[in-house]
Amino acid sequence: MSDLKERLRSDLTTAMKSRDQVRVATLRMALSAISAEETAGESHRELSDDEVVTVLGRESKKRRESAEAFDGAGRTELAERERAEQAVLTDYLPTQLSDEELASIVSAVISETGAAGPKQMGPVMKAVQPQVAGRADGRRVSAEVKRQLSAS
Template identity: 75%
Template sequence: MLKERLRGDLTTAMKARDQTKVLTLRMALTAVTNAETAGDSHHELSDDEVMNVLVRETKKRRESAEAFDGAGRTELAERERAEEAVLAEYLPQPITDDELTALVAAAITETGAEGPRQMGQVMKVVQPQVGSRADGKRISAEVKRQLSGS
């Protein structure tokens, strides 16, 4: 289970005195715990749900790094990028541009979409196939590019 892997890696990082990894994994486990206790009742998250939490936390780190860069705070941006790199070890391999292009093309054919107005139909087909392997912005940019060209 992914949550157990995170806990085990936290212990290993503590023994190795890897502060960046310790802080990042603690933050990730806290986010998982918060997700488990959110709502009316406590429930154990599945690996897919834990993966979604990690994807969300990774995206936060990326956006924070960009914001810090824009504000001229490079040392904070570097720390955010280091945390993002730690979290990336637990995410699935990102989808390649060629794979994404092929998936979007197949979805356009499947839905019969002919223009940007039908972007939502294509996104509904592509999103579940891609899962957490690509950012939503990246998927929508490719869908928009292909629908504008057809």
Template identity: 75%
Template structure:
């Protein structure tokens, strides 16, 4: 399981005294634990659920780095980017632009969408195929682009 891999990598990072990796993996495991205990009853997360948590945490790091850059806090932005890189090692390989374009094009053909008004239909087909391999904003931008051009 992915959660077990995170734990063993944390132990390895602690032995290597890699402070950034230790802090990042502890944060990730805390986020996973919080997700497991949210709601009425404790439940173990599947690997897909853990990937979802890691994807959200990665996105937070990216957004924080951008905010710190905008505020002129380069050292904090670098820390956020370093944490994002550690988390990215656990995520599936991101889709290339060509792969995303092909998936969206196939979804448009499948749904018969002809304009921006059918964007929701296309997104419902594309999103499960994309999963955590592309940011939702990137997917919606590509869907809009292709629907506006057709």
């Protein structure tokens, strides 16, 4: 079993003992998503820590998008619940890249690929994504690539 999955289970037990309802619900949801990913496909398999991080990142993104949708609909109490769940998931994700770090990675990839202009966005994104996996949201990466390619 991956270390991260074991940590999630241990933290769930701790949260249950301390009666932290948001944390309990969020960790159960995360473990359920991990189990679903493990049983998806033709055969059952154990996820690595990197794969668990990918699942948690996907769940975190769902929470962020739901919070934005609830805000737009004027449902602030539900939006706050989604943000609280996202905060719990963030504890298990790698530290996010700062804007400066992301800009330097994108700049390096643009110079490596020799990309010029927004039409070259695909190859740049393809080269940047593995370097920032789990440490920067795709929307942030896309915006930075677009900004730098438009400026060149």
